Amino acid sequence: MTAAANKPSFVYVTYIATSPDKVWQALTKPDISEKYWFGYRVEADGGKGARMTARNPAGKLAHDDPIIESDPPKKLVYAWKPLYRDMANERPSRVTFTLEPFKGQTRLTVTHDEFDEGSQIFPMISAGWPAVLSSLKSFLETGKGLEPSWNEEAQQRAAAEV
Numbered sequence: 001m002t003a004a005a006n007k008p009s010f011v012y013v014t015y016i017a018t019s020p021d022k023v024w025q026a027l028t029k030p031d032i033s034e035k036y037w038f039g040y041r042v043e044a045d046g047g048k049g050a051r052m053t054a055r056n057p058a059g060k061l062a063h064d065d066p067i068i069e070s071d072p073p074k075k076l077v078y079a080w081k082p083l084y085r086d087m088a089n090e091r092p093s094r095v096t097f098t099l100e101p102f103k104g105q106t107r108l109t110v111t112h113d114e115f116d117e118g119s120q121i122f123p124m125i126s127a128g129w130p131a132v133l134s135s136l137k138s139f140l141e142t143g144k145g146l147e148p149s150w151n152e153e154a155q156q157r158a159a160a161e162v
Contacts, residue, residue: 008122009113012129018140020099020106024073026136027097030055036135036145044078046070052078065092073099080112082121090121108133 016023026032030041039057044050047070054063062083069077081092094114100107110129115122135146 007113007117008115008119009111010122010126010129011112012110012133014108014133014137015102016106016108016137016140017104018106020073020101022140023099023106023108023136024076026140027076028072036139037132038135038145038148044070044076068094075099080121080125087121090119091116093119093121093125108136 026036028043028045030043033040033042034057037054040054040062042052042054042063044052044067046067048067050067050070052063052065052067053061056062063080064083065079065081067076067078069075076097078095079092080095081087081090092114093112096109096111096113098109098111100109110133112125112129131146131148139145
């Protein structure tokens with residue numbers, strides 16, 4: 001078994017009843033992301049070497065990561081290293097969004113990998129991505145994102161930690 005085989009990875013596939021262009025806009029534009037990403041403003045609208053930034057609902061910078069690959073509206077890859085104080089010792093992981101047209105829908109595959117063994121971030125994203133991606137799907141199909149799945153106290157604590 002190789003060392004890479006021991007590293008955790010997360011893969012999530014969903015089908016969204018909209019075009020790849022609309023999914024792409026939702027993944028890259030802060031005015032859209034805040035409507036489904038529980039108030040977080042995510043901006044990832046640039047090519048390789050540009051920055052993916054995310055600001056929490058209080059306006060504090062939660063991410064400032066390099067975009068590794070951008071092929072609109074097919075593939076977006078960026079590094080992922082939360083700026084939370086308790087995550088300072090972890091090296092960046094990688095998020096890959098792959099968008100494929102499928103029978104009038106978009107098949108969105110999110111792969112989050114390149115975690116070190118024992119990562120503190122991995123369990124957080126394993127719970128977080130399903131909530132965010134379900135809210136994305138709901139928003140694009142109905143115009144309304146989901147309510148946060150965590151309680152208000154936890155949300156306020158997370159906003160204060162950045």
